Amino acid sequence: MTLLTTGAETAAALDAADPLASFRDEFHLPAGRDGSPQIYLVGNSLGAVPRAAAGYVNAELERWARLGAAAHFEGELAWLPYHELLTSSLGRLVGGRPSEVVAMNSLTVNLHLLMVSFYDPTPERHKILIEDHAFPSDHFAVESQIRQRGHDPAESLVIARPRSGAEVLRRDDLLGLIAEHGPELALVMLPGVQYYTGQVLPMAEITAAAHEAGARVGFDLAHAVGNIPLALHDWNVDFAAWCSYKYLNGGPGGVGGAFVHERHVGDRSLPKFLGWWGQRPDIRFEMGTVFDPIGSVESWQLSNPPILTMAALRASLDVFDRAGGMEPLRAKSQRQIEYLDMLLAEVIGDRVEIVTPTAPAERGCQYALRVKVPGVDGRAVHQALEEADVVCDWRYPDVIRAAPVPLYNSFTDIHRFIGTLDRVLDELSG
Ligand SMILES: Cc1ncc(COP(=O)(O)O)c(C=O)c1O
Incomplete structure (x- = not known):
């Protein structure tokens, strides 16, 4: 060098x-x-526009103009399964298998949907561990989930703090807190990379410690995806969610993403908020009202997806793939x-x-x-x-x-x- x-x-x-x-x-x-x-150093806030994005988006506008509603069904870029075009690239970025990764909704929405499934409090085990400086949206989401399930954040929220005078969380303190609250802990919800300090948290160790304590683990990967290598499947993480407008260069308000570990995706006993896009696609348009879920994380989808922002994100994921x-x-x-x-x-x-x-x-x-x-x-x-x-x-x-x-x-x-x-x-x- x-x-x-x-x-x-x-x-x-x-x-x-x-x-x-x-x-x-x-x-x-x-x-x-x-x-x-400019010396553009805010890709942690809004990633730069891939030059190819306009072509990808225009292709969909053109298909819309030419085919109208038929674009849902016709050709390699049919809109009905369009989200599948993003799955393998996203899977490589987060270390998830195709059945574990989906592009859908936005980050806070996905955190809520996943907490509905993975925060299942009982009178004994009702606490959620977050960090002191959690992004406000995460804090609000967690508090509201606790209330929604009939608990009180004053009793159910465990907050990990840096030591006095310190700025960042210590690994041992985090693991200690997980062990200390173990029997009462339902969920650990932490960032992969802390948005303010930039600290990368030891996700594999946190996951192992939480599971040892009998709790589930979810990560907010807003500042991690596209920034650091991730291995969610191998780390055994229960769920994760991210946005695409930062390091993934998916554009403002771009489609978010979600990961649910393979061992959970087919579990029909998990509580879940349902929508028609989680229904098996081969029967979706029979318009029946008996829910038969897709056998993957796609069963958490609610709505038909935003094709134009997915097209922009495909342009960026293509760059990630070509960069290796x-x-x-x-x-x-x-x-x-x-x-x-x-x-x-x-x-x-x-x-x-x-x-x-x-x-x-x-x-x-x-x-x-x-x-x-x-x-x-x-x-x-x-x-x-x-x-x-x-x-x-x-x-x-x-x-x-x-x-x-x-x-x-x-x-x-x-x-x-x-x-x-x-x-x-x-x-x-x-
Ligand atoms: C760490 C973190 N969590 C959550 C959010 C909220 O994301 P969204 O507005 O896409 O729900 C952001 C947005 O910047 C974030 O940085």
Whole structure:
């Protein structure tokens, strides 16, 4: 590997040696004030548009114009089974088998549907473990599920917190909490990657500990899918849900995804909210009212799916497949992390604190950075970066998130980000 130095020539050499560099050209990156692409570091919020997406979406608009309702049934892209076109690529990204993975609904909706099935409280076992800094939608969803099932969040919600003065959760504390509440614990619902700090949680160990305690486990993979390799089937995870508009580049409000482990998919005793799209497709249009579920996670589907957003997502999944999936992307991401860590240490120093854990296994591509220059407000730094066309995001109360995404961010982007941050910090403190 190139010896890392702070000069622009190192970034150029790293880009030249990057076997995935050409994938950047497959995305539109928003233009900055001078017309050249912004340093776009918010793929953790809204991924970039694959250039091919318009073609995929237009193909469906064209089929709609040409065939009308018949497009549901005709040709290789028939809308009736259209979601199946996404299954194998999604399965590779999350480590799920075809019967375990489906593109449907949106993230919070899927969390609710899956909790209906996997949160089955009894008077003895009614608690759900979440984390202190859970994404608000997850917190609301869990609280409302607890109430819906006749329990009280004050008694049934177990909250995992970092130790006093710490930012991130400790593995031992999480596993300890699971063991401590074991006999009363019904469900562990945690993120794969924490949205604020970027911490990767030890999903396999959490799953094993929860199962040992007699509880079920679900993960919110909003910040994990397309960011880090996942092996949901092998880890024995009960269920998971994700959105597609972040690292999967599926577009705003794009279709979400769900995983249910194979050992549950055919279990007719699980409580489930039903809709006609969960009905076996060969009998669905007989319009009977006796539910006969598809023998896979597809039985959790409710409605006929949003074809246009699925078409956009197919364009991006195709890029993931051609890039070779998560392993090469993660390898590049780890080189980018090493490079960005070096620049932060050498150029920025203690003017910024890295909130994200530093151990490779505990981080994906997202950095959470906190400005530590006395008298300099982090929001002003964020604002100045934006004005310089370096796009990060601000997360209340005091963190700048920046995510170099290996599919389309270059080492030169990272170099420019740090150069701009250095200048902005100098200007605001001087
Ligand atoms: C971690 C996490 N969970 C849940 C959500 C909510 O997603 P949706 O609006 O697709 O339901 C988000 C959205 O950004 C998120 O980041």
